[in-house]
Amino acid sequence: MGAMYYVTMGPDSDDRFAGCRSGAIAGGPGAIGGPFELLDANGQTVTDADVITEPSIVYFGYTFCPDVCPLDTARNAEAVDILADRGYSTTPVFISVDPERDTPEVVGDFAYNLHEKMIGLTGSPEQVKAASQAYKTYYKAQPAEDEYYLVDHSTFSYLVLPEEGFVQYFRREVGPEQMADQVSCFIDAM
Numbered sequence: 001m002g003a004m005y006y007v008t009m010g011p012d013s014d015d016r017f018a019g020c021r022s023g024a025i026a027g028g029p030g031a032i033g034g035p036f037e038l039l040d041a042n043g044q045t046v047t048d049a050d051v052i053t054e055p056s057i058v059y060f061g062y063t064f065c066p067d068v069c070p071l072d073t074a075r076n077a078e079a080v081d082i083l084a085d086r087g088y089s090t091t092p093v094f095i096s097v098d099p100e101r102d103t104p105e106v107v108g109d110f111a112y113n114l115h116e117k118m119i120g121l122t123g124s125p126e127q128v129k130a131a132s133q134a135y136k137t138y139y140k141a142q143p144a145e146d147e148y149y150l151v152d153h154s155t156f157s158y159l160v161l162p163e164e165g166f167v168q169y170f171r172r173e174v175g176p177e178q179m180a181d182q183v184s185c186f187i188d189a190m
Helices: 070-087 104-116 125-134 178-188
Strands: 037-039 045-047 056-061 093-097 120-123 139-140 151-153 155-159 165-170
Touching: 037 125, 045 151, 056 070, 070 093, 070 178, 093 104, 093 125, 093 155, 104 120, 155 178, 165 178
Parallel strands: 056 093, 093 120
Antiparallel strands: 037 045, 056 155, 139 151, 155 165
């Protein structure tokens, strides 16, 4: 799978979330994330403001992914459940990087089957590209000989807070407990 790397530096002392961060993003947290317009499971156009109404864990992947996406999104869903057990409400969000196959219905079913709160989003190739660029993700479909082509993509999960935007990313190695610990730290610091 393709990957995008972020340069991490020491936390900014003016950052109220500094105690929660595992590192800082080059250019600051505002360098990642931003407005998007995509389609929900019902085919309705939604924006980031419609979707990010509480702390959210956002992941870019695709439903036909044979390995990484199911594991990462299951981990994100487990972290959401751990947070709920601790009294925190969060939303997992899955944004498809395969708009050719991932129709609103397909992405909606995929998301719901992973977690009843998970929001599945897709869109036109242009909408998906714009959302991906906002979050600095990478994806590229392999040449398609049939409907079983693969899509290389980055594998970070992003913590996005309403009113704040992107505040933290999580690598694949981070387990659900560790993710929940970090997310709860950010929520407490809001």
